[in-house]
Each structure stands twice: as C-alpha cells, then as structure tokens.
Amino acid sequence: MQILLSIFFMLTLALPVAAQDLATVLNANRDQIVQPSRTSIGPVIDAIANSGDPAVRDVLAAWEGRRLAVRQADGAFVIADGDRLTDLRGAALPAADVTVLRPNAGVRGLIASALVQFQLTDPDPVARGAARDAIARNAAPEHLPLVREALANGSDADLARLERLLTLRFDPDPAARVVAIQGFGATLSLDVRAALNPLLATRRVAAFDEPVGNIARILSVADLGREGAYDLLVQANLAPARLTPNDAHRALVANIVNGQVAGVPVAALDTAEAREGAYSALEAAGTVPTAATEAEVDSILDRAHFADVYVEPDAVVTDAARAALLGIQAKLGAMQAADLALDALSLASIYFLAAIGLAITFGVMRVINMAHGDFIMMGAYTGYVVQQIVPDRTLSLVVALPLAFLVTFAAGVVLERLVIRHLYHRPLETLLATFGVSIMLQQLAKNIFGTQARPLTAPDWLSGSWALNDIVGISWIRVAIFVLALLFLGLYLFIMRRTRLGLEVRAVQQNPTMAASMGISPNRINMLAFGLGSGIAGIAGVAIGLFAQVTSELGQQYIVQSFMTVVVGGVGNIFGTLAGAALIGFLQKGIEWLNPSNTLAAQTYMILFIIIFIQFRPRGIIALKGRAAGD
C-alpha cells in the first residue's frame, strides 16, 4: 500500500497539467481497464482523473458502480444504466450488446479514493460536503494528502477543519499532531471526540519483563483479578492453561479404572481438593496433560507484569490527546449536568402538576383523596376520547384541556357531595372511602376502554425537541409541561390570593364556624375547592397522557408520589408543594444519574430518603406556623 501510494503521488506530480483527452486515456489503457489488477491500476486511474475532462467524475463513478461497459460491436466505452446506454458524456445511445466491467473490491477502493480527491474540488458545494462527510466517517491516512491538496486549491473552513482532524490522527510529524490537537481546545463536537478517542486506545499486555512502549497504566494482579490476570498470560502463550473444573472432570472420568482414579476411590472424589489431588496423581503418571494448579498459578503471577499500552507509540501525542480530552470532559460534564438539570426540572414539573390538585384537596381541605390519581386518569381518557372525535391534534388539545377540567370538576363535586361531605371529621376515613371510589373508577375505566394502553398523541409542533447543542436538549412536550406547571402555579396563586373564592376558601379552612357566621357557606366553598382540585388533576391528566401510556392504572403511578410531594413540601402551602416537587424530581434524576441503568432503584432510594427526611422535618420543607397550621 505504501509503495502504491508513493507511486500514486509521484505520478500525480509527474503528470502534465495539460489534460489528455479522456477517450484517448481510456483507449490507451484498455487492457488494464477491462482486466484491472489492484497492484498496477493506480497510475491508470490517476491518468483518467487528471485528464481534465468534465466527464471524468461520471466515468469514474460509473466504473466504481459497475456501470462502465464495453460495447461488443466496436469496443467503445459506454455507460450502462440497466438497459439504457449512454456514451461517456451522457448522450443516449441505441441499444447494443455490451460487456459490463466488474472491478473487484480492491480496485473499486482505489477508484473511490481517486473520486474523493476529485469530489473535494467539485464546484458543487453539496458534492464537496458529501466527500468531506465520507472522509470524516471513514478516515484513513491516505486521505490526508488528498485533503491538503484540495485545500491548497481553494480555502474552505470545513475542509480546513477536516484537514486538522486528519492531521491529528495521521500526520507523520508528532509536533504537527500536537498542534492540531491543541488547536481544537475544549470543543464539544462529536467529530473531534471521535478523532481523539482512538489516539488513546490501549491494549492490555502481559509479560515477564518490564513492559515497554507508550504505557498508559501499569496494572497489578489485584486490578485484573487473579483469573483475569492469568487468562491474559495464557492468551499471550506465556503460561499453561488453567485446569478448568470441566476439563478436570472430563479427565478424571476418562481415567476411571475399576472404580478408582489414580488409586483414589471414585466415591471419595466429592471435594475440589480430592479431585485436584487425583488429577495431580494422573499428571505425575503422565496420563493427562499438565495444567496449572493453584500454587503454580500464584508463582507465575508473581513474576508477571501487566500494563495497558497505548496503540499510539508517541507519548507526546497521547499526552496532548489526554489533556485535550480532559478539558473536553470537564466541559462535557458541565453540559451533562445542565441536561440533567433540565430533565429533573421536567420531572419536577410533572410531579408538581400531579400534586397541585392535591395541594388544594389535601393541603387546604385536609381531605385525603385516594381517587386523585384516577381523576388524572379520567383527564387522560378525556383527551383520548376527544382525539377520537376531533382528528386535528392541535384543535383536539384545545378542546380536551377545558373539557378534562369540566369532567373532573364535575366528578370532584359529585364525590364531595355524595361521600366526602359526610366525612370531614374523620380524615382517615376519607382515605378509605375515596379508595373505594378509586377502585370503582379504575375498574370502570377498564370496562369501558379495555386493558390495553390508549394513545394520546401530541400535535406535531410538540413533537421533537429543543436542542441547545449536542448534549443539552429537551423535548418540546416537557417544555410545554413546564410552562403548564408555571401557569398553574400562577393560576393557583391568583385564585387563592386575589379572588373572592380564594379568600373564602382560606377563611373556611382556618375556621369554618366563624366563616359561616360571616355569611360564607362552608358547604359551597368546600364543594368548589374540591372541584377545583379535581379539575386541575384532569388537566394534569391530559398533559401526562401526552407522553405516558393512557391506561386505567395511569393515576396509580402518580398517587403515592403526589402525596409524598405534598407531605415533603409541607401541607397547606403551594410553595411547599413546589419545593417538594423540585426536591423529589431533582433527587430522583440525581440518583438515576448515579445508577443510570436502574429507574426502579432510583425510586426506591428516593422514597427511603423521603422517609428519613420526614424525621428531620416532619411538617415538610415549608411548615406552616401558628393558627394556619391547624392541628
């Protein structure tokens, strides 16, 4: 290859700039072209490439694509696209018998290389871009001179970048590579990371001498584990294979004579030591191959050295690459933290949305509504039903949100009137009664909608995501949910602090009797407040349904978390709920980050944390004081 390349370059330089006619070149090298050989075709390809004919590119592409053919009648070169024949310039020809040339993979590789060089200087920027991408995807040392040559002909920022990427990997001069590496600084681009990482590739070596080469890390037996270390030595042919239990077993079985192995009765071979002893006896008798026993393994391992050695021999280059990657890692870490924070924020918004209704019914009214989760489910199903009737996604969402509010508001009012009204003095029993309602609602949903998940599809403008850079991004649905959560926070604050209803709710909550004597009807207020809390659950249901599967169990997944959000945050205070949602969301994402494969474990640890947290702040993050605290 090296020789071939040098010939290639020599020819490139030696050939006259004055172009020969393409057809002349082809005809002059007819034999070579028809029956190409990988070792000798290089100069021919170059001659074609340098002929300067505008059709060269198409001809080379056709040749590489096994579309170049020889017309049998006169031996002329033609391009055959299926049954359609054209001449080299693309003009259509009448049908004729042709022999299609089928260059082998090696020859086609050479043609492709020539084509790349050709494409890099293509006047069409799209074609240039494609060539650059092709090189970047599958970089090889021989691309470097091609790119440099193209760069000499015309400057282009992308091409210059590609040249530096190739330089840092393939330039023969280490100094040039270091300069190229440092030139990129701490960038987050994937292509730079992809170019730097191979420089730090290592291979693991085992030897009895001190390891040589560009050593990344000296390893001890403890690092590798006894088994792993010995396996490395076996792979390097430096030690005899270990006696595996299976082999020992087989060897022992093969040597059972009269119910004995090497004089040991078979019945006694029920411990590992007895078996090893019997094997050693066979070994001594020469009936089985020698294999390392535990003691031998130890003595061999004592003498051996292990190391990770860089494939790249030059330490200067690996140091520079490591330093550059460290810088990139730091920046990457910061970006990932930002991404994680966005994730956590969106999770917190979901918890907040699910819990804000509870903040009213549980936080303000002290009613434990176990059916709250099922109101969320009702909202999601409302969204699904609306989408069945109104096919336009955006319009259906516009209809579904208020409709879900109305449906669950009504359900909440009915529940309050029929059940909860009678239980205001028995809070634990509201828990039980609403649980009864919850299992009813779930089963009803199952009876109506079946057990399989129903889709609630987001409109197109909500699909996709907002990407800040390669790492930080967030899907639009989550942004929307965040906005919705903020909206609800504002709405809640407005209703509770600025409206008559809010004033009366607070009055009833603090002292129902006094509120009643001031002309406020606690009955009516309780009903409305409960309806409001339920209605918000319905809207949350539509939002959650957009990204989760809508099933009859949808609400159950949120109910425990919602209660914990309210309890952790501090009952009776919307900012407490906000703090609780933020704490739980960020905590869960944080734990997930520590153990990314395991969402279940993250939830487990989060709940444990909350149980312990309650120890220190039994009334939640933001605890109400004084009379407002009620009990």
Add this chain to the structure above:
Amino acid sequence: MRRSTVIFLALLLIFTAVVTIMAGAGMVSTSFVKTLGMTLCLCLAAVAMDVVWGYAGILSLGHMAFFALGGYLIGMWLMYARTEAIVVQALSGAPLPATAEEIRQGIGNQIFGVVGSSDIPWVWTFADSLPLQLMLVVLVPGGLAGIFGWLAFRSRVTGVYLSILTQAMTLALALYLFQNDSGLRGNNGLSGLQNLPGVSAPQAVTAVWLFWASAFALALGYAGTAWIVGGKFGSVIRAIRDDEARVRFLGYPVEGFKLVVFTLTAVIAAVAGALYYPQAGIVNPAEMMPIASIYLAVWVAIGGRGRLYGAVIGAAVVSLLSSWFTGGRAPSVDLGFYRIDWVNWWQVLLGLTFVLVTLFAPRGIGGLFDRRKT
C-alpha cells in the same frame, strides 16, 4: 378468656375438623382446601391489622409488605431446598460424585438463570437451613417494622402522614424487589413453593397439613392478641387511639407502646405470609404493592375494626367472595340490554360496598354482633 374468644376458637376447631373430614372423603378439592387455608392466613393478617389500626389507631398501609416478606423468607428456603434436591438428583447419574461447589453452582443456575445470573446472592446465605430461615421470618420483618416504626413514631408522624409514609415504605420495598439484581429474582418472584422439600406426600395431603398449620396459627394469633388487647396493654393502646396527647401527659411512653404494637403486628403478618405462600405456590413483588395493604384495611373496615372477630369475618367474607367473583364461577346476570360479567364488575361492587360501609356502617359487619352501644 373472653367469651368471644372461646366461641371463635370453638368455631375454628369445628371448621377445621369439617374441612379435614370433607377433604379426606374427597368432597372438597385440594385447591379449595388451599383456598381455605390461604383465607385463614389472610384472616390472621387481618387480625394483626385490626390490632394496629382498630385498637391502636395506626392506619398502616404497609402491613402486607411484612406479609409478603414473610412469604419471601420462607420461600427462599422452600425454593433452595427443593432445587437442591433436584440438582442432587440430576447429578447423581454423573460418573463422579458431585462436590458441594458443583451443587451450589447447579442451584444458582436453576434459581437465578431466569435473571441472567448463576451466583447465589448474599441474602440467601441462610436459605439452606430451615431453622435459621424460620428465625429470619420473624427477625427481618420485625426488624424492618422496628426501624421504620422507631423513625416514624419518634418524629411524631401520625394520622394521615403515617399512612402515607407506610404506603411509601411498601412501595419502596416493592420497587426494590422488582429489580433483577435485588437477589430475589426480580419480578419473577419465588415459585414452586407448594412442594415441601423432603416430603413425598401428595399435594392433597400437604394441603391439609398446611391448612391445619394455618388454622393453628390463626387460633394462636387470635388468642394471643385477644389476651393482649384484653389486658392493661390493650387499654393503653386504645387510649392512645382515642387521645394520644392525654395518654402522653399521663406519663405513658406512647411511642414505645406504638412501636411494640407496630412491630408485633408486623411479625404476626409475616408469619401469616410464611404460611400463605406455600399454599399459593408463588410470591412476587406485585404482592407488596401498596394496593394489597389497602385491601387489608378494607377487609378490616368491612368486617368491623376494633373487634378481632370483625377482622376475621371481613377478611374471610371479602377474600372468598373476591375469589368467587373473579374466578369466573359466579353466574353472569343478563339484563337483556347488558350482561353483567362479575369478573369485570366485582371491583366496582367492592368499591361501592366499601364507600357505603364507610359512610353508613363505620363499625362494619362485626358491629352487627355488638350488643353494647358505644
């Protein structure tokens, strides 16, 4: 001993005798004997729930976690010992006698192959010993309840907050066990528990034995808790239920009493679970989800809390009805325009019953037997 306890024990004895005779005569199927035995275990769990909720006023929504945990702990021995027998049997045909290591490996492969592992996790350390594992049935749930209760009561978490916290506890436990690397086979749970290792008797016989064991445990649990709640201890915990602050001011260590009740009932629930799952044959983390514990509260509420026999009635009636309705044996009701399939409507009926009981009969079915008006 109080009259109700004597009546209960006598009825239980008669019931056990009748079932035994009918099973011996082949009049009831083995599976129905198992169902009855399981129901007795659920009754025992309900008795525990009644003590902690009906008497001490702690609405724990996590007691079924202890129940399932008891099942897991006994299940580990059942599964290990049975797998060991199978592995030894399989290896006995080999030319060399099996080493202890080979047997262990075989067991690991058999039990944990389903979660892609063959190592026996540390939680199974004592699984090969029945006495040790039986001790764990008491110690692990008891310890867990003790720690949780200590944390919760110490910081004066009461009422609704405590209910939510216990619910969170059982959810955390269930989610943990759902993982494959929890060492308890993830969502596969433990299976094949109905085969008693070392017992060659047919299922029909072992079912009756387990039924007896369940009846005995229920009798013991009932008599024991009746004795406890009937004495001075019972008076104190009822006083705590009615006015915790006043009891504290009278000088009683309220937190200590609550902790004892919570832990004791957790252990009773665990024992009930340890007897239940060998009859059910399988235990998995889904059994620990909060809903199971809420159902336990439902049974006690329907039966009538604050009366031990109420808890037993509630658990027996609702769980038997549940399995009858959801088992597809209940006849569908054809209304002409709509056919009511009980499999689909039982939950609705149960939920409705529950709402109605809470609203109109807060003392449950057991309340009907109460002559005194309180």
